[in-house]
Amino acid sequence: MDGKEHTVTFAWAQLTDLPAVLSLLSACSLPAEGADAVIPTMLVAREGKRLIGCAGLEVYGMVALLRSVALYPAYRDQQLGQHLVQAMLAHAKQLGLLEVYLLTETASNYFPRFGFRMINRAAVAPAIQLSVEWTRACPVSAQAMVLHLDAV
Numbered sequence: 001m002d003g004k005e006h007t008v009t010f011a012w013a014q015l016t017d018l019p020a021v022l023s024l025l026s027a028c029s030l031p032a033e034g035a036d037a038v039i040p041t042m043l044v045a046r047e048g049k050r051l052i053g054c055a056g057l058e059v060y061g062m063v064a065l066l067r068s069v070a071l072y073p074a075y076r077d078q079q080l081g082q083h084l085v086q087a088m089l090a091h092a093k094q095l096g097l098l099e100v101y102l103l104t105e106t107a108s109n110y111f112p113r114f115g116f117r118m119i120n121r122a123a124v125a126p127a128i129q130l131s132v133e134w135t136r137a138c139p140v141s142a143q144a145m146v147l148h149l150d151a152v
């Protein structure tokens with residue numbers, strides 16, 4: 001930080017954000033595979049021009065996969081993750097989606113505050129089980145979680 005006041009802003013990602021998104025995912029040890037495809041439905045947080053956070057939604061029919069929720073360590077614990085997740089869930093609800101799933105190895109205790117609950121991987125909607133994140137990017141040890149949007 002340079003000591004100057006910087007305001008964090010949120011916006012839909014642009015295709016030109018891909019390299020910065022990949023750097024952020026790498027810094028957070030999150031899978032990069034499939035990130036290019038999710039850019040059109042990804043929200044990003046910026047401080048000035050610097051991309052500091054992101055959250056993506058992969059839509060499969062009436063359900064979606066929330067993925068790549070990430071902030072650089074210096075920007076954590078400031079409700080920026082909460083803002084990104086809540087904006088994504090509001091968007092999913094606006095689209096009329098029924099359920100949002102996610103897979104996580106590191107944050108299964110973070111997402112319950114938004115209404116997500118842990119589920120057995122076998123209970124995940126078939127469309128999600130065909131996603132790149134499910135089939136290739138996330139290890140089988142990742143915890144599956146679901147949020148029913150009609151309940152929020």
Ligand SMILES: CC(C)(COP(=O)(O)OP(=O)(O)OC[C@H]1O[C@@H](n2cnc3c(N)ncnc32)[C@H](O)[C@@H]1OP(=O)(O)O)[C@@H](O)C(=O)NCCC(=O)NCCS
Pocket residue numbers: 028030067068069070071072075076077078079080081082083103104105106107108109110
């Ligand atoms: C998970 C993550 C996005 C949370 O973002 P954030 O902006 O720091 O979180 P918020 O400010 O909205 O919320 C802070 C609260 O969440 C808790 N929290 C943050 N990360 C957590 C985690 N991985 N597991 C459990 N709780 C977590 C904090 O302890 C804090 O709790 P409090 O409200 O009781 O004080 C961020 O820590 C991150 O980028 N982690 C690395 C990438 C990752 O694991 N992503 C999730 C998998 S897709």
